[in-house]
Amino acid sequence: MTDVTDATDVGNVTDAGVHGYHKQKDEHLKRLRRIEGQIRGLQRMVDEDVYCIDILTQVSASTKALQSFALQLLEEHLRHCVADAALKGGDEIDAKVKEATQAIARMLRT
Structure with a gap:
């Protein structure tokens, strides 16, 4: 079993091949641009001295959008990278499961 203890070790396990999100890359980029627009909207709201609660509502929406994107990316990682391993x-499956577990833990901390 491969012992992957931190993100730098995990990075050594990843391959340079096609990633799970490759087939939906354009959709992901479109989604990220929409999230980027939400963040720019937050900047505009602060610049325009919008009421705090209204800004917080938009922060919540932006956060949810990023979390949703992260979950979709994680699912694709599990279906492609982990399934392929x-x-x-061999040892690669242990490393990929550890990598996914660490990613999930990071997502839960946010």
Whole structure:
């Protein structure tokens, strides 16, 4: 079993091949641009001295949009990268599961 202890070790496990999100790359970029627009909207709201609660409402919406994107990306990682490692077998599956577990833990901390 491969012991992957931190994000730098995990980075060594990833391959330079096609990633799980590759097929939906354009959709992801479109979604990220929309989120970027939400963040720019927050900047505008602060610049225009909008009421605090209204800004917080938009912060919440932006946060949810990022969380939703992260969950979709995680699902694609599990379906592609982890599943591929499972088919190959060996130590790579242990490393990929550890990598996914660490990613989930980071998401839960936010």
